[in-house]
Amino acid sequence: GQQLNQSPQSMFIQEGEDVSMNCTSSSIFNTWLWYKQDPGEGPVLLIALYKAGELTSNGRLTAQFGITRKDSFLNISASIPSDVGIYFCAVDNYGQNFVFGPGTRLSVLP
Amino acid sequence: DTEVTQTPKHLVMGMTNKKSLKCEQHMGHRAMYWYKQKAKKPPELMFVYSYEKLSINESVPSRFSPECPNSSLLNLHLHALQPEDSALYLCASSQAAPDTQYFGPGTRLTVL
Numbered sequence: 001g002q003q004l005n006q007s008p009q010s011m012f013i014q015e016g017e018d019v020s021m022n023c024t025s026s027s028i029f030n031t032w033l034w035y036k037q038d039p040g041e042g043p044v045l046l047i048a049l050y051k052a053g054e055l056t057s058n059g060r061l062t063a064q065f066g067i068t069r070k071d072s073f074l075n076i077s078a079s080i081p082s083d084v085g086i087y088f089c090a091v092d093n094y095g096q097n098f099v100f101g102p103g104t105r106l107s108v109l110p
Numbered sequence: 111d112t113e114v115t116q117t118p119k120h121l122v123m124g125m126t127n128k129k130s131l132k133c134e135q136h137m138g139h140r141a142m143y144w145y146k147q148k149a150k151k152p153p154e155l156m157f158v159y160s161y162e163k164l165s166i167n168e169s170v171p172s173r174f175s176p177e178c179p180n181s182s183l184l185n186l187h188l189h190a191l192q193p194e195d196s197a198l199y200l201c202a203s204s205q206a207a208p209d210t211q212y213f214g215p216g217t218r219l220t221v222l
Contacts, residue, residue: 033210042114042200042213043153088152098143098211100152 004101006089012107019076021104023089031092032065032072037103038085046087047074079108113137114214116201122220125191131217133184133201141207142184144176145200147216153200159184160207191221 005024013019023032031050035043047058049065049072056063062075076083089101114135123129133142141160145153158166159178173195175187184201198218202211 031210035213040198040216040218042116042202042216045210045212048210092209098155100154103152 004089004091004099006087006101006104008104009102010105010107012109013079014109015079015081017079019079019083019106020073021087021106022071022073023101024071025091026070028069029091030069032063033090033092034061034063034072034074035088035090035100036085037088043088076106079106081108081110084108114201114203114212116199116214116217118217119215120218120220122222123188123191124222125193127191128187128189130188131186131199131201131219133186133203133214134182135203135212135214136182137203137212138181139203139205139212140181141204141209142178143202143204143211144174144184144186145202145213147198147200157186158207165207188219191219193221196220 007022033048034046036046037043046061047056047063052065052069053067054065060077065072084107086103086105088103092098117132143158144156146156147153155168156170157176162178162181173190177185196219198216200216201214204211
């Protein structure tokens with residue numbers, strides 16, 4: 001099946017620092033999504049990307065859909081304690097499959 | 111309103127029990143999904159309903175039986191589960207399939 005890779009697997013940062021994480025695939029996808037999940041809760045959609053090269057912001061979050069359609073990155077600026085959680089990328093290929101990456105676990109130190 | 115609700119929040123059941131998980135959305139979405147998520151793993155797709163018809167079944171064992179009574183409701187009927195079925199069960203919905211999915215808070219299921 002399709003496989004996504006996310007890096008880093010986990011990261012510890014100081015409050016106020018910027019964060020960058022990415023998601024890659026060996027296959028082309030038409031929709032890239034970024035979700036955040038808190039413990040015991042469902043994933044919450046952060047940003048959806050529908051067009052290769054698209055750069056989209058949502059508050060302190062910025063994500064880009066790679067021009068090769070095989071990757072995406074998510075940046076978080078000026079991190080705060082509530083940014084702690086697991087960040088998943090997900091891809092959708094015309095409804096044939098909807099797949100999540102393994103996640104990046106973010107910890108923010110005060 | 112981008113809310114998907116799920117009940118119950120927690121469920122403990124024995125291997126001989128029959129129980130049901132419920133999911134509801136009032137966003138007018140026509141696609142609904144069930145996912146299973148084990149600890150420290152990403153969600154794994156189980157079923158997709160599109161316009162109240164089952165469109166994808168990802169080779170899920172028959173002890174899990176989905177039902178879509180109408181466009182707002184999605185159930186997952188559970189019977190004769192195994193302890194390894196213990197997980198967080200997530201429901202999601204989208205405008206149509208495929209489209210961006212919105213998730214509920216999940217039901218934490220424990221099978222004894």
